[in-house]
Amino acid sequence: MAEASKQAKIILSINAIVALIYGFMYMIMPDATNKLTDGPYYNPHFYQLFGATCFALAIVALLAVKRAEWEGIKIILELGIIWLILILIVNLWSFAYMPYSATAIANQAFDITVVIIIIIVDIWIYLKESK
Numbered sequence: 706m707a708e709a710s711k712q713a714k715i716i717l718s719i720n721a722i723v724a725l726i727y728g729f730m731y732m733i734m735p736d737a738t739n740k741l742t743d744g745p746y747y748n749p750h751f752y753q754l755f756g757a758t759c760f761a762l763a764i765v766a767l768l769a770v771k772r773a774e775w776e777g778i779k780i781i782l783e784l785g786i787i788w789l790i791l792i793l794i795v796n797l798w799s800f801a802y803m804p805y806s807a808t809a810i811a812n813q814a815f816d817i818t819v820v821i822i823i824i825i826v827d828i829w830i831y832l833k834e835s836k
Contacts, residue, residue: 707774707775707776708773708774708775709770709773709774709775709777709778709834710775710834712830712833712834713775713778713782713830713834714770714773714778716826716827716830717766717769717770717778717781717782718766718767718770719823719826720762720763720766720785720823720827721762721763721764721766721767721770722763723819723823724759724760724762724763724766725759725760725763727755727756727759728756728757728758728759728760728763729756730756731752731753731755731756731759732752732753732755732756732757732759732760733756735749735752735753735756736749738752739752741812742808742809742812743806743808743809743812744809744812745803745804745805745806745809746803758788762784762785762788765781765784766781766785769781775834778834779831779834779835782827782830782831783831785823785827786824786827786828786831789820789823789824789827790824792820793817793820793821793824796813796816796817796820797817799813800813
């Protein structure tokens with residue numbers, strides 16, 4: 706199997722770091738995260754499920770980087786891109802029905818920006834490496 710480029714490994718490592726940060730915030734400190742983001746609705750169970758999902762994706766991404774095979778990294782990038790697109794859709798859709806405070810709007814805008822940047826970079830590296 707072909708080894709992944711250094712760029713692909715770096716991009717996937719950055720994805721993992723971002724996922725670990727969100728995972729920590731939502732799974733380990735859901736109460737503090739809710740207060741910080743001023744979310745309109747709070748269910749610690751769902752915060753922790755989201756955080757656990759982030760942790761799982763981060764661990765899988767780090768394992769793929771360690772194995773360093775493009776085929777493994779490719780599958781993780783595909784999964785990540787699909788998951789991020791779904792997260793983006795939910796974030797954008799929630800603006801239509803959620804009663805957000807100014808703090809929550811700022812948090813959503815930041816999250817949406819981070820997700821869009823990661824999606825673009827992931828698609829770019831995926832297309833570049835797939836050639």
